[in-house]
Amino acid sequence: MKMHLLILTLLLQLQAIVIPTTLALSICKNSCGNIPINYPFGLQDGCGAPQFRNMLNCTTDLFFQTPSGSYKVESIDYNKKSMVIYDPEMSTCSILQPHHDFVMAEVQTAIIPPSQDTVFVLLNCSIDSPVLNHYKYLCFNFQGHTCDELYGSCNAFRVFHLSTTTNSSPPCCFTSYNTVKFMSMNILDCTHYTSVFDTAKLRGVGPLDWVYGIKLSFSVPDVGCGACEKSGGTCGFDTDTQGFMCLCSSATNSTRDCAGGSVISSGQKIVPWTHCSQLLVSFLAVVTGLIKVPLILQI
Template structure:
């Protein structure tokens, strides 16, 4: 027996206490809160560039700007920047504005501010005022509304006063762009003072009380996407624990071990045998086939042992099940290094299962995109079972929130849904642009996951195909989920990039309707959501398609944007693939809709781009130019 084994064993025991005390604390303990100007920055907020990201929650990232008389904290929401005037930590609210200083000239808002993404919501105590901008006709407007003059304006603008709903507007305002914003209070008089005072937002965040009481500082653990309490010794899940008792037990354990040589010898021998078995196991599992090809070398991903994943999921305990799909059950797991992961255990280790397993590993190990699910590793193909290990995405799927278990929470506001559409399209555009291009083949809301900030992570690449650069299509047996499969692919077995566009069109309809892609409880003609959407859009029955709660809570601009997304979905759902836009074009249109552009470019018959004919979108214009003989969907899916 090698005497170094005994030395190593004692070192391992005696180092436990040191490791406990030396665990890194990224967010430095400080009894004095950080400040930006005269505003205290505390959890859940944190200052980018001055603090580590784990000092607060990701959505609460602030930037301290010095472009005015005093430094001002700035919050970014959906690509817009807002200046924070005050933060009220006691009731979880804060006051913000679009104006950066009290002496700013013409503080006119350029975008509607009606609702924002979780965890931020507009306070019910706010009032609303409205402005009319870029009016093509000024007839009678000067008589009805306050004319705003400003040297920097290139267009006419009017202040309309308190906004009570579309009913208070008249035909003279139809040529104007309506902008509705909240204010703390409304009184007739100087509108600029009301805007500079700002409005109130509320926030939702994990409670920090217990951590503060225990002498810790509240923070965020990126590896588990959860709250953590930052203490002097190490990080804890909820509060700083008394680690003195734990250290006494450790010291007692080391002393007792030294007093029992026989026990030490036995443990040392077992440790030696365990390490030897681990080495042999790793050696055998690192080979993917009989020819000795290393799987991790081929796929550029980490190889997990089956036993390690058994341990991570508590023997695949049913209490850890996150969901199941067509190919396997997904469990929540805790790795030995502390990371929280999603562990996908494939149902069968047959030829089809192995093909899907290899296909997903091969594709995901080569991809890097902020809206694609990250693969942490997998088991060897020769392992007891085929298992994939992904990053853990805590907020479920889009399907869960639209028409699943979490639909009743009504978390997904319209801005959030539009953001989900944009990020999903961005991920698909990346897949179609890589060399060689990748066709996802199973785009659906169940495969679109949402992280802690409700950003998109597209997953499940088991059906994906690498697309040859010199090919116009790939002939393959149609596979996918009913309700999402491209009818052209179903008819002629030819897979193209436009197959993903069709599936994404169904996703767009789900986002505006909150209805599932297939529902046998609906009328026969409406069982497939794609068929239902095409019929409703063609017959100008958008009110019957859109989620009534979403529609009723949207202002005029919101309804206009929903209408434009419906038109885009209609274009994606054309039965003829050549009539559909590319996913890159779809992404461009969605981004234009988000920016509030009222004229979106549509595809011209003799041009490949979306840059020819303007359409002034409105409920009456839905499908106006996109109706064609090829719009009748195939229902034999």
């Protein structure tokens, strides 16, 4: 009778054990197409860092969401902390697009702004444009390139050169994101824009060979994500408090990591695997009759 009670006690304690979450599969999607999705980004709410909440959307491709639209993500470099996006509505050397503004949310401008080596080029500007008058200091020399070179080299931009009644091309302006951040294309009085990155490599390189797109530079909040990942968890956050959360499984989340004894969202306690092993050994020993004395086990 005592033996039966002891076996029953062991079974009940084993049933209450939460298997170590280092063995659990990640509950956050870790890729979209061929682009890996790592911290601080996330595709599901609660994954990644809260500052980057709802910035990415994965359909057939990965897109970066801003107030002015969705922009295809070309690549993410987690070592250099950069993301390259492409605006399908901006003009390039090969295609002239309608009037368009690129706008980011304030939080995006703060934590994932366009990099310093991304240049915005305002095209076909009026002589009354503010960047050619009161704010002309916002335009700078771009690796020795000129408006005439841009209009003459690109098929898409030659229409600007041909439409002028004088021998000169309409003004353009090489500037930074801050200019288009504070002034819309209507205020700037320029009809089109394009953007290029890795500008340090473009001296002496013609517009046909420029790398068109927008490179964003992001920062990674230091909240102890490394310890979480080493323990087998995935870095995320509480969707209510936005506090850091180490996601261990669909049922267990830790405020630190997925090691033994961490507090989890369901109010349970993760039992270290060593304790679980001891209980299993004791159980087998009792069943085989190797241990005759009742054991008192506590977790």
